[in-house]
Structure formats: structure tokens, C-alpha cells
Amino acid sequence: MQEMFRSGAVGELKLDALIADLWWRVRLLNTDILEEEAKAGVFDPQQPTYPPLAASLRTRRDNLVATLGMLEQRAASAHEAA
Numbered sequence: 413m414q415e416m417f418r419s420g421a422v423g424e425l426k427l428d429a430l431i432a433d434l435w436w437r438v439r440l441l442n443t444d445i446l447e448e449e450a451k452a453g454v455f456d457p458q459q460p461t462y463p464p465l466a467a468s469l470r471t472r473r474d475n476l477v478a479t480l481g482m483l484e485q486r487a488a489s490a491h492e493a494a
Contacts, residue, residue: 427487434480441473 448466449455457467 424487424490427483427490431480431483431487434476434483438473438476438480441469441476445469445473 445466448463448469452461452463452466454462456462457470
């Protein structure tokens with residue numbers, strides 16, 4: 413029984429570490445988006461001259477944030493169950 417508890421705690425720590433790492437990546441993507449927008453001088457994604465790379469990075473970031481939402485819910489459930 414004790415071994416199962418330890419593996420659960422390790423799993424929670426790994427999930428927390430994954431979440432932290434993914435938020436770090438979101439911040440990197442935000443920086444890359446801002447750099448691309450600044451290079452093009454276009455900050456509105458609705459503009460036809462908006463940089464395609466920035467649009468792609470926005471999509472990646474938004475998908476990552478959605479995934480993080482699900483992972484954070486899972487982590488919260490795991491913390492409550494412990």
C-alpha cells in the first residue's frame with residue numbers, strides 16, 4: 413500500500429513539473445509572437461498583413477493553453493484525492 417502512495421505522489425510531482433514546463437513554453441511562444449509582430453509592425457491578427465508565423469505561433473499557444481487547462485484540472489483532482 414505504501415508503494416502505491418509513493419508512486420501517486422511521484423506522479424503528481426511529475427504532472428506539476430510538466431505543467432510548469434508547459435507554462436514556460438507558453439511564455440516563450442508569447443515572446444516569439446511579439447517579436448514577429450514587431451518585425452512586421454502588425455499587431456492585429458485580423459489584418460491581412462499579419463505575419464503568418466505569428467498566426468501559427470498563436471494557434472500553437474492557444475492549443476497549449478487549452479491542454480494546460482485540462483492538465484491543471486487533472487492535477488487539482490489528484491491533489492484533492494491525496
